[in-house]
Amino acid sequence: MSKFAWVTLTTNDTYSLGALVLAHSLRRAGTAHQLAVLVTPSVSEAMRNKLKDVYNVVQEVNVLDSQDAANLALLSRPELGVTFTKLHCWRLVQFEKCVFLDADTLVLQNCDELFEREELSAAPDVSWPDCFNSGVFVFRPSVDTFGKITEFAVQHGSFDGGDQGLLNQYFADWATADIKKHLPFVYNVTAYASYCYLPAFKQFRDNIKILHFAGKLKPWLIQFNSETKSASTPSEYAHAHDLIQLWWNIFCDNVHERLTDEMQS
Amino acid sequence: MSKFAWVTLTTNDTYSLGALVLAHSLRRAGTAHQLAVLVTPSVSEAMRNKLKDVYNVVQEVNVLDSQDAANLALLSRPELGVTFTKLHCWRLVQFEKCVFLDADTLVLQNCDELFEREELSAAPDVSWPDCFNSGVFVFRPSVDTFGKITEFAVQHGSFDGGDQGLLNQYFADWATADIKKHLPFVYNVTAYASYCYLPAFKQFRDNIKILHFAGKLKPWLIQFNSETKSASTPSEYAHAHDLIQLWWNIFCDNVHERLTDEMQS
Ligand SMILES: O=c1ccn([C@@H]2O[C@H](COP(=O)(O)OP(=O)(O)O)[C@@H](O)[C@H]2O)c(=O)[nH]1
Ligand SMILES: O=c1ccn([C@@H]2O[C@H](COP(=O)(O)OP(=O)(O)O)[C@@H](O)[C@H]2O)c(=O)[nH]1
Ligand SMILES: [Mn+2]
Ligand SMILES: [Mn+2]
Numbered sequence: 001m002s003k004f005a006w007v008t009l010t011t012n013d014t015y016s017l018g019a020l021v022l023a024h025s026l027r028r029a030g031t032a033h034q035l036a037v038l039v040t041p042s043v044s045e046a047m048r049n050k051l052k053d054v055y056n057v058v059q060e061v062n063v064l065d066s067q068d069a070a071n072l073a074l075l076s077r078p079e080l081g082v083t084f085t086k087l088h089c090w091r092l093v094q095f096e097k098c099v100f101l102d103a104d105t106l107v108l109q110n111c112d113e114l115f116e117r118e119e120l121s122a123a124p125d126v127s128w129p130d131c132f133n134s135g136v137f138v139f140r141p142s143v144d145t146f147g148k149i150t151e152f153a154v155q156h157g158s159f160d161g162g163d164q165g166l167l168n169q170y171f172a173d174w175a176t177a178d179i180k181k182h183l184p185f186v187y188n189v190t191a192y193a194s195y196c197y198l199p200a201f202k203q204f205r206d207n208i209k210i211l212h213f214a215g216k217l218k219p220w221l222i223q224f225n226s227e228t229k230s231a232s233t234p235s236e237y238a239h240a241h242d243l244i245q246l247w248w249n250i251f252c253d254n255v256h257e258r259l260t261d262e263m264q265s
Numbered sequence: 266m267s268k269f270a271w272v273t274l275t276t277n278d279t280y281s282l283g284a285l286v287l288a289h290s291l292r293r294a295g296t297a298h299q300l301a302v303l304v305t306p307s308v309s310e311a312m313r314n315k316l317k318d319v320y321n322v323v324q325e326v327n328v329l330d331s332q333d334a335a336n337l338a339l340l341s342r343p344e345l346g347v348t349f350t351k352l353h354c355w356r357l358v359q360f361e362k363c364v365f366l367d368a369d370t371l372v373l374q375n376c377d378e379l380f381e382r383e384e385l386s387a388a389p390d391v392s393w394p395d396c397f398n399s400g401v402f403v404f405r406p407s408v409d410t411f412g413k414i415t416e417f418a419v420q421h422g423s424f425d426g427g428d429q430g431l432l433n434q435y436f437a438d439w440a441t442a443d444i445k446k447h448l449p450f451v452y453n454v455t456a457y458a459s460y461c462y463l464p465a466f467k468q469f470r471d472n473i474k475i476l477h478f479a480g481k482l483k484p485w486l487i488q489f490n491s492e493t494k495s496a497s498t499p500s501e502y503a504h505a506h507d508l509i510q511l512w513w514n515i516f517c518d519n520v521h522e523r524l525t526d527e528m529q530s
Contacts, residue, residue, distance in 0.1 A: 127462035128469070129389035130450040160464035179444040185395040193461075197392035199425035204393070 003096040004115045005034040005056070007089045008103050011063065011082050012040075016047045017220045017255065018103035021247055023054040024254040025107040032112055034095070038088050050255075061088040066153070066161050083134075083163040084153065090139065090146035102135035104213040106247055111187065111209050114138055119145075120171040121181040123188035125164070126196075130175040134164040135212045136188040190214050195239040211243055219247035226252075268361040269380045270299040270321070272354045273368050276328065276347050277305075281312045282485045282520065283368035286512055288319040289519040290372040297377055299360070303353050315520075326353040329415070348399075348428040349418065355404065355411035367400035369478040371512055376452065376474050379403055384410075385436040386446040388453035390429070395440040399429040400477045401453040455479050460504040476508055484512035491517075 006026055010016040016039075023035050036057035039048060051058050064084035089100050099114050101107070114121075119140040122132035139145075149170050158166035168174065174181060186207045192215055194201045213219055222244055223232040231248045233241040271291055275281040281304075288300050301322035304313060316323045329349040354365050364379050366372070379386075384405040387397035404410075414435050423431035433439065439446060451472045457480055459466045478484055487509055488497040496513045498506040 124389055124394035125462065125465075126391055126394060128450060128459060128465035129391060129394040130469075131462075131465055159468040160462070165464060165468075175447070175449065176444060179441060179447075182440070182444075184440065185393060194393060196458075197390065197396075197425070199430060200390075200393035200396055203424040203430075204395075 002033040004112075005036045005092065005095045005098045006031065007036045007038065007092060007098045007100050008105075009038045009083075009086050009089070009100075010040075010043055010051075010103050011085060012042055013044050013047045014220060015103045016043055016051060017251070018218065020050060020054065020255045021219075021250050022101060022103060022105055022107065023051075024250050027054065028250070029107050029110040031107075031110060033115065036092060036095070036098070038085070040085060057092070057094075059088075059092065061085060061091075064088070064150070066158050066163075066166070081161060084158075084166070086134070086163045087146060087149055087153070090141055090149065091143060092141045093143060095141055097138065097140050100134075100137050100139060101210070102212060102214075104218050105135055105188075106211045106213070106243075106250070107209070108211060108246075109209045114183070114187065117183065118181065120167070120174065121183050122174065123183040123185050126190050126193040131164065131168045132171075132174050132182075133188050133190070133212070133214070134162075134167050135214055136183065136210055137167070138183070186210075188212050191240050191243050192217070192237060198239070213244075213247070219244050220251075222248075224248050267298040269377075270301045270357065270360040270363045271296065272301045272303065272357060272363045272365050273370075274303045274348075274351050274354070274365075275305075275308055275316075275368050276350060277307055278309050278312045279485060280368045281308055281316060282516070283483065285315060285319065285520045286484075286515050287366060287368060287370055287372065288316075289515050292319065293515070294372050294375040296372075296375060298380065301357060301360070301363070303350070305350060322357075322359075324353075324357065326350060326356075329353070346426060349423075349431070351399070351428045352411060352414055352418070355406050355414065356408060357406045358408060360406055362403065362405050365399075365402050365404060366475070367477060367479075369483050370400055370453075371476045371478070371508075371515070372474070373476060373511075374474045379448070379452065382448065383446065385432070385439065386448050387439065388448040388450050391455050391458040396429065396433045397436075397439050397447075398453050398455070398477070398479070399427075399432050400479055401448065401475055402432070403448070451475075453477050456505050456508050457482070457502060463504070478509075478512070484509050485516075487513075489513050 008019050010019045019037050034056040037051050037055045038059050038061045040063050048058055066081040066084045097115055117138040122137040125131045125133040152170050153166050186209050189208050189211055191211050191213045231244045233244050273284050275284045284302050299321040302316050302320045303324050303326045305328050313323055330346045362380055382403040385402055387402040390396045390398040417435050418431050451474050454473050454476055456476050456478050496509045498509050
């Protein structure tokens with residue numbers, strides 16, 4: 001069994017749909033490593049069983065909350081406080097090294113080479129690129145590190161109220177210390193923002209390894225016509241239509257039929 | 266006399282207003298180094314005289330054009346082909362090392378430490394952060410390098426039709442080779458885009474050294490009320506109001522009174 005694992009997090013049955021599609025995208029890309037998902041008590045028993053079909057490890061954790069409403073309001077994303085729960089990933093000490101992936105990511109190509117990187121490796125965030133985006137990062141599970149980061153969180157909070165601000169404050173030399181810890185952007189391409197610079201997107205498109213549906217518009221929130229099997233992408237995201245469609249194709253092929261009727265609604 | 270220089274480019278009397286404000290912002294920040302501006306034949310004689318008041322070197326160059334209409338159309342910025350003219354900066358061999366600044370940048374704090382960096386140092390671009398933004402970069406003038414880049418341009422073109430695509434193709438290992446060549450983002454903060462991540466902007470605001478009004482909305486295009494001395498920022502850029510106002514304050518204090526009546530209109 002591999003000592004390496006891909007790790008994600010879901011705190012409800014909706015994000016769990018993302019986690020299911022993500023896991024199937026990893027399997028399709030032929031990863032040699034294990035899959036682990038952290039779930040909070042609010043994830044239903046039925047959903048956990050679906051997760052167990054494709055994840056090697058389904059680990060229950062409690063909710064950690066940044067409770068920083070003011071900063072999250074600046075981002076207009078009050079729900080992100082719960083992303084502190086991500087920190088539990090450092091407690092998966094049965095693994096030597098892991099890659100955390102947000103539940104709203106989609107793996108397009110095999111990325112097993114990421115496990116050659118050291119903690120903390122991550123790709124730049126598109127809106128403030130001296131911060132890394134915390135949707136994809138390489139880390140080394142350690143109870144000691146978990147304790148240090150949560151201690152740091154209590155003392156300093158997070159400048160954005162979410163895990164991204166916190167992790168950037170803790171791993172504060174990411175921008176300046178070691179180029180090897182800068183994952184190429186193709187490992188965390190923001191599906192919507194990258195279209196601000198269409199020529200670059202066109203130029204590097206075939207190299208994209210991991211897509212990230214960062215922001216409010218998650219693929220599972222988009223209308224999907226189950227007869228024509230096509231996603232009704234809102235016009236302002238027309239440029240991202242084929243990426244959203246790809247997410248839904250994996251959902252239809254690998255996830256949907258295995259859901260119960262209740263979960264399908 | 267310093268062997269180092271700040272260099273910008275203007276191809277018309279409008280961008281020249283930006284170049285004038287930029288130069289005054291450098292002087293206000295107390296730079297110890299020289300100021301040079303490249304001008305094309307279409308910059309008026311009167312404007313060149315104004316530029317000479319504040320620039321040590323006003324150097325005429327011919328227009329280089331990428332003539333790549335297709336890619337520029339993707340960016341909806343057909344005017345950017347002319348930015349190839351920027352390449353002439355490598356011919357300023359009277360200087361040992363230079364920092365190129367777009368005419369739509371504004372220096373907020375002394376940045377003379379940039380001359381300790383090597384060619385080619387630049388900050389990440391917000392939309393595809395494995396590309397550097399070519400609005401601020403450290404380079405070493407050299408006729409040899411000028412020849413190599415223009416030769417490369419003829420052979421490969423530019424993936425975005427502008428100087429940014431070209432320079433990123435030429436200095437292709439920027440993203441992966443040397444962290445010292447990654448200028449901190451505070452040396453090239455995109456005035457509008459950074460507001461996508463307001464908490465980061467708040468967190469790092471006091472550290473911002475150079476602002477860049479990248480994109481279509483240049484400060485000189487914004488309505489300005491000369492009685493109240495305030496800029497009428499369009500509502501979608503309300504967040505950037507004080508930065509636009511700052512540009513206009515420098516314009517009023519240092520540039521406007523020295524323009525002829527004709528230029529003022
Ligand atoms: O209510 C929530 C919010 C977030 N998450 C997890 O935290 C990650 C980060 O949140 P999100 O992806 O929504 O943030 P963004 O990438 O849009 O900034 C998600 O992908 C999930 O793995 C979750 O499980 N439940
Ligand atoms: O018509 C033009 C277009 C551009 N420029 C010069 O090229 C730089 C890059 O263009 P711009 O700043 O408009 O591009 P952006 O930063 O918006 O991508 C400008 O700052 C000017 O120095 C110029 O002189 N005339
Ligand atoms: Mn995400
Ligand atoms: Mn510019």
